[in-house]
Amino acid sequence: MKRAVYPGSFDPVTFGHLDVIRRASEMFDVLVVSVLNNKVKSPLFSVEERVKILKEATKEIPNVQVDSFSGLLINYAADHNMHVAVRGLRAITDFEYELQIAQTNRKLSKGALDTVFLTTSLEYAYLSSSSVKEIASFGGDISECVPEFVAKLMKEKYRASVL
Numbered sequence: 001m002k003r004a005v006y007p008g009s010f011d012p013v014t015f016g017h018l019d020v021i022r023r024a025s026e027m028f029d030v031l032v033v034s035v036l037n038n039k040v041k042s043p044l045f046s047v048e049e050r051v052k053i054l055k056e057a058t059k060e061i062p063n064v065q066v067d068s069f070s071g072l073l074i075n076y077a078a079d080h081n082m083h084v085a086v087r088g089l090r091a092i093t094d095f096e097y098e099l100q101i102a103q104t105n106r107k108l109s110k111g112a113l114d115t116v117f118l119t120t121s122l123e124y125a126y127l128s129s130s131s132v133k134e135i136a137s138f139g140g141d142i143s144e145c146v147p148e149f150v151a152k153l154m155k156e157k158y159r160a161s162v163l
């Protein structure tokens with residue numbers, strides 16, 4: 001059984017991520033979308049909230065599982081019998097960062113973890129979780145960036161932060 005991991009911050013998941021998830025789910029028997037528990041960043045949504053959001057957003061795709069992890073991706077992948085990491089590439093600006101991570105993971109894992117890149121569909125190439133958060137924080141329209149229930153949750157977060 002071919003299992004792959006799609007790691008990321010997903011704070012929050014966007015239509016760009018969901019496009020990658022849907023396409024990658026057709027390439028592997030199981031795709032585990034896993035939220036990095038990164039103690040350094042201060043996220044909008046907690047890891048538990050992001051896992052819940054991802055579960056809801058992917059509930060129609062039967063071979064997608066949602067999880068979270070801490071520490072090195074290579075250790076998490078080895079522990080869960082996953083030998084491929086999936087990442088989305090939006091533009092050339094992503095490339096250097098992604099290449100470095102992919103090569104580091106391959107080296108550190110002694111070839112056990114390889115990375116497959118999916119180029120983001122053109123209509124989502126401009127999207128990033130950070131820009132979606134910035135737009136939402138100023139009350140802008142994010143209906144074309146994230147699912148409706150996510151937009152609602154973001155609005156609630158920002159409303160609560162000004163009260």
Ligand code: PNS
Pocket residue numbers: 007008009010036071072073074100101104105
């Ligand atoms: O969505 P992001 O924040 O761009 O995802 C980055 C992620 C989670 C893929 C990357 O930071 C990661 O895998 N971190 C786990 C720690 C690790 O394994 N680091 C070694 C590679 S440099």
